[in-house]
Amino acid sequence: MQLTLLSVLALAASVHALPADSSAPVASVEYDRRTSELEIRAATPERISSQLRRLQNKYATSFANFQLNEGRANPLLNASSIGDVVARIVANAPAQRRAPSGTVPLTDVQNELLWVGPLSYGTPAQTFQLDFDTGSSDTFVQPGLYKPAASTSSTTNGQKFRVAYGDGTMATGTVYRETVTIGGLKVKNQAVGAADQSTLDDTSSNGISGFGFPSIAQFKADPVWVTLYKQGKLGSKAQFAFGLSRTKARLDLGGVDKASYSGSLVYSKVDSSSGFWQTPGTLNGKAINAIIDTGTTVVVGPPADVLQICLAAGGTPIVTPSGTSVQVLCGYTPLYRPKFVFTFGGASYTLSAESEAFAEQDGLTIAGIIGADIGLANAWIVGDTFLQNVYAAFEGLQGGNTRVGFAPRKL
Structure with missing residues (x-):
């Protein structure tokens, strides 16, 4: 580009x-910030390279989502460097394309993000500490945190998601429709994810909430911020x-x-x-x-x-x-x-x-x-x-x- x-x-x-x-x-x-100043300043060359690989995976996944959603390659994709990664993700997705499900960019749940804040699923509310990310568009939590049986507003058609990367890490889980609360604002029928198995590193973050645009959403659904606006919770501005x-x-x-x-x-x-x-x-x-x-x-x-x-x-x-x-x-x-x-x-x-x-x-x-x-x-x-x-x-x-x-x- x-x-x-x-x-x-x-x-x-x-x-x-x-x-x-x-x-x-x-x-x-x-x-609050979840990574200490000492941890950041002590970043080693290996840790910096690891963060860059996770970032590459994040954007490769978003590019694959875009291609599946829009039927064309993302205009920002440099196919010479990660085209093979995007192609593998797309090739593994046809079965998921036939149903309203998706894969989740769980590589964001790593020590490259600095701050976490509260967002809740369900009725009654189950609160998680999530990273808010304008570079992705789905909301999910790590394994074992969300209890759908404890929520009267939880629904799912049973569709599964699976994500796997070239470094051998992977995660699987389920997409739900739920009541979501953030900042005291409540929306209904929001697509959210819950991983049930993961080989990704656990961190002090419970997951991620994406604030990007719908065309890179793996759940093929609006991000939380768009749902807030469409359900009249943000007033006159989608801001x-x-x-x-x-x-x-x-x-x-x-x-x-x-x-x-x-x-x-x-x-x-x-x-x-x-x-x-x-x-x-x-x-x-x-x-x-x-x-x-x-x-x-x-x-x-x-x-x-x-x-x-x-x-x-x-x-x-x-x-x-x-x-x-x-x-x-x-x-x-x-x-x-x-x-x-x-x-x-x-x-x-x-x-x-x-x-x-x-x-x-x-x-x-x-x-x-x-x-x-x-x-x-x-x-x-x-x-x-x-x-x-x-x-x-x-x-x-x-x-x-x-x-x-x-x-x-x-x-």
Whole structure:
């Protein structure tokens, strides 16, 4: 995926300041960081590579979902690097296509996410601590947590899901229709998943709730946030917003929390055709096509681009082989920290020293901007390294007037 002249021109036309009478949130969820600062800074090269493999699996699964749902390849797919993975997932799915079921991207339940918050299934409510992820679209919990027999609102047609990846990990489970509660808002007949067997690592997260678009949903059903809007729980706006920080976070539903940011939100147009919150921007002046992904800790871009940006910013690139490509880390010393500036909708946001530092390796601090080929055609995944610096608002249904807005987060 390359940033075309038309998309650059659209960037200039997509700047929108939030109106002064913008509505407050209908509901909010406050949630906590689940990975300690010490754990993050102690990231080893092996752990970084493991996170990147999980991220690749996540996007390969989303690409396969898109192909099964839409009948065509996702426009962001780089078939030369993960086309075989997507093909295997699609090839194993025909039996599931004939019934309303799907496979679940359980690779998200790993130590690459930073925050968890409460979401409940059932009547009476069974509450789980989930990661809220704009880079996927299904909601599921790990094995043994959800008790459908204890809920009077649980239904299922018995359809199973199964997911398996090239590294040998797999999970199976059942898709249910349930009453779901989040932030005090309740919806009915929401598609949710419950794994009954998994070889994936257990973590302090109970699962994941996807806030992407329906075309990448494996359950072939609306994500929770879309159901909230369609059932009238979010008021007049299909909108939600995230405020992430090193110590806590908040998810606002149906509006924005003005106390969480400074100035006005500046919006950039989103291309939702791929199923992701994809918007044009720049990093240190270089044009990027960004997928805004709250479920990814770092920023990930094409290796050659990260190498160039790191060098120009005064960092020390660390290049290691990775399959048929390379992995690029950007190291620096305390005496000279590279400056990274993102621009969206004409407004610029500079990474703080705290958010920029991701790990320590060989006496260098490693920036949370990594070069890796994870199967995206020149797209960037813009995760929490950037999002910790802003309050981010997401608005609009897929195929409509979709946009994402940022404003400096209040400290």
